[in-house]
Amino acid sequence: MLSSHLxxxxxxxxxxxxxxxxxxxxxVFKWKQMDFYNRGDGRHNVEANQGHQGSSRPDRPYNSAPVxxxxxxxxxxxxxxxxxxxPLGVSSRIGSNDNANAPYIPYNNVxxxxxxxxxxxxxTMPRRRVGIPSxxxxxxxxxxGRERSPKLHAYPxxxxxxxxxxxxxxxxVYRTTVDDCQRLWFIDTGMLEYPNNRQQIRxxxxxxxxxxxxxxxxxxxxxxSLVETGRGLASITIDVQPNKCGEAFAYIPDLVYRRxxxxxxxxxxxxxxxxxxxxxxxxxGDLNIGGQSFRWDDGIFSTTLGPRQPDxxxxxxxxxxxxxxxxxxxxxxxxxxxxAARADHGSDFRVLGGRGPSTQSTMHEYDPRTGxxxxxxxxxxxxxxxxxxxxxxVENHGTVDSNAxxxxxxxxxxxxxxxxxxxxxxSMPIFIYSTLDTDVYNFRIWRQSTSKAKRGTVCE
Ligand SMILES: *[C@@H]1O[C@H](CO)[C@@H](O)[C@H](O)[C@H]1NC(C)=O
Ligand SMILES: *[C@@H]1O[C@H](CO)[C@@H](O)[C@H](O)[C@H]1NC(C)=O
Numbered sequence: 001m002l003s004s005h006l007x008x009x010x011x012x013x014x015x016x017x018x019x020x021x022x023x024x025x026x027x028v029f030k031w032k033q034m035d036f037y038n039r040g041d042g043r044h045n046v047e048a049n050q051g052h053q054g055s056s057r058p059d060r061p062y063n064s065a066p067v068x069x070x071x072x073x074x075x076x077x078x079x080x081x082x083x084x085x086x087p088l089g090v091s092s093r094i095g096s097n098d099n100a101n102a103p104y105i106p107y108n109n110v111x112x113x114x115x116x117x118x119x120x121x122x123x124t125m126p127r128r129r130v131g132i133p134s135x136x137x138x139x140x141x142x143x144x145g146r147e148r149s150p151k152l153h154a155y156p157x158x159x160x161x162x163x164x165x166x167x168x169x170x171x172x173v174y175r176t177t178v179d180d181c182q183r184l185w186f187i188d189t190g191m192l193e194y195p196n197n198r199q200q201i202r203x204x205x206x207x208x209x210x211x212x213x214x215x216x217x218x219x220x221x222x223x224x225s226l227v228e229t230g231r232g233l234a235s236i237t238i239d240v241q242p243n244k245c246g247e248a249f250a251y252i253p254d255l256v257y258r259r260x261x262x263x264x265x266x267x268x269x270x271x272x273x274x275x276x277x278x279x280x281x282x283x284x285g286d287l288n289i290g291g292q293s294f295r296w297d298d299g300i301f302s303t304t305l306g307p308r309q310p311d312x313x314x315x316x317x318x319x320x321x322x323x324x325x326x327x328x329x330x331x332x333x334x335x336x337x338x339x340a341a342r343a344d345h346g347s348d349f350r351v352l353g354g355r356g357p358s359t360q361s362t363m364h365e366y367d368p369r370t371g372x373x374x375x376x377x378x379x380x381x382x383x384x385x386x387x388x389x390x391x392x393x394v395e396n397h398g399t400v401d402s403n404a405x406x407x408x409x410x411x412x413x414x415x416x417x418x419x420x421x422x423x424x425x426x427s428m429p430i431f432i433y434s435t436l437d438t439d440v441y442n443f444r445i446w447r448q449s450t451s452k453a454k455r456g457t458v459c460e
Contacts, residue, residue, distance in 0.1 A: 036134060116422045359375065362413075
């Protein structure tokens with residue numbers, strides 16, 4: 001009797017131990033190659049199992065030498081590269097034979113961002129190659145939520161994604177965010193980042209789409225006097241109160257020029273901060289991800305907002321990508337345009353400290369329910385965390401999940417209004433420096449509730 005009681009205790013205990021060791025991330029979708037309901041070839045691809053692309057369309061890159069277009073972007077000047085660059089020499093697997101007019105070249109479609117809002121999961125596809133039918137897309141979770149590799153719908157529609165048909169249309173989007181006023185915000189970089197043939201075909205722009213009507217309510221062109229090109233505009237964070245939607249501020253890091261832009265919606269004005277803390281750490285740029293070794297020099301990459309203080313301000317956390325340090329500045333500093341012009345920022349921008357070895361991070365986001373910031377960590381191929389009520393330290397930086405085979409390169413991490421983390425892993429370094437194996441799953445979307453994600457970590 002005693003032993004059976006013990007056994008029950010043991011079972012209960014092992015279950016308990018299993019849970020407190022952390023629930024990790026749950027795989028939701030995975031793809032070998034991305035596909036679209038509308039591939040732009042005039043046929044609507046509505047059948048769920050219509051088979052793969054027509055035989056005339058290449059689904060693999062050609063192994064031929066790259067075509068080099070002489071241009072002002074000389075590679076020779078640079079010793080290292082941002083996540084935006086495809087170095088000469090290793091770019092030989094790029095399909096230089098790709099037909100520039102092919103509407104859909106499966107291999108070239110690498111997803112980047114993942115943001116959920118009420119049954120729609122927004123997935124972006126930056127135009128870093130030809131053959132991308134639509135750069136802004138969504139997955140209809142009520143219809144396709146049970147598919148392993150759902151097809152994408154263009155958002156808000158297919159026509160707006162045809163960059164060459166109107167100077168108002170979308171060119172290339174990296175990541176999206178949803179604000180507290182049910183609006184989708186994102187940057188269109190205005191740039192076709194074709195290797196060795198980068199083209200800024202129009203001004204980078206800030207977009208706002210009303211998610212209740214799917215109407216574009218704002219397109220703001222960022223002036224050239226402020227931002228030379230849209231190359232470094234990887235993310236956007238919105239600071240707004242639900243009852244003051246017009247008073248929104250957007251914080252936009254520039255990883256290439258290492259600036260932080262602030263856009264104020266009601267004034268329709270934008271200004272730029274510069275600071276040493278926006279630069280990469282030269283000792284943190286050596287990366288080894290997915291079997292590729294390389295050196296990146298990405299500066300400030302993402303921002304996230306802490307809780308609102310009694311005076312209405314919020315801490316704006318930020319980090320460069322090639323860095324393991326975290327920094328913070330008050331929203332009050334950023335929101336005053338005259339501050340941007342100051343010669344000296346005094347101690348307004350502060351170092352929080354180091355997160356620990358191999359914690360280089362693309363995106364991070366604060367969760368108001370748990371008070372935890374979650375980090376997409378590229379060198380760890382996983383998700384990290386820090387509970388903001390604890391001192392910032394390496395010891396207080398936790399690991400939610402990490403998997404070097406299934407979670408290669410977490411490219412985006414967002415938290416929806418229900419408290420669920422959504423994370424994209426897209427194998428980007430393999431795409432840039434080698435060749436993706438189209439017989440294996442290269443792209444995955446993961447989710448987890450923030451309360452389960454922190455369970456069993458130091459962020460509890
Ligand atoms: C856009 O269309 C024009 C005319 O059809 C063509 O000459 C040009 O190459 C196209 N540009 C791009 C970037 O595809
Ligand atoms: C990665 O995930 C796979 C599939 O769940 C699992 O078999 C493997 O053990 C994991 N690897 C690590 C290092 O956790």
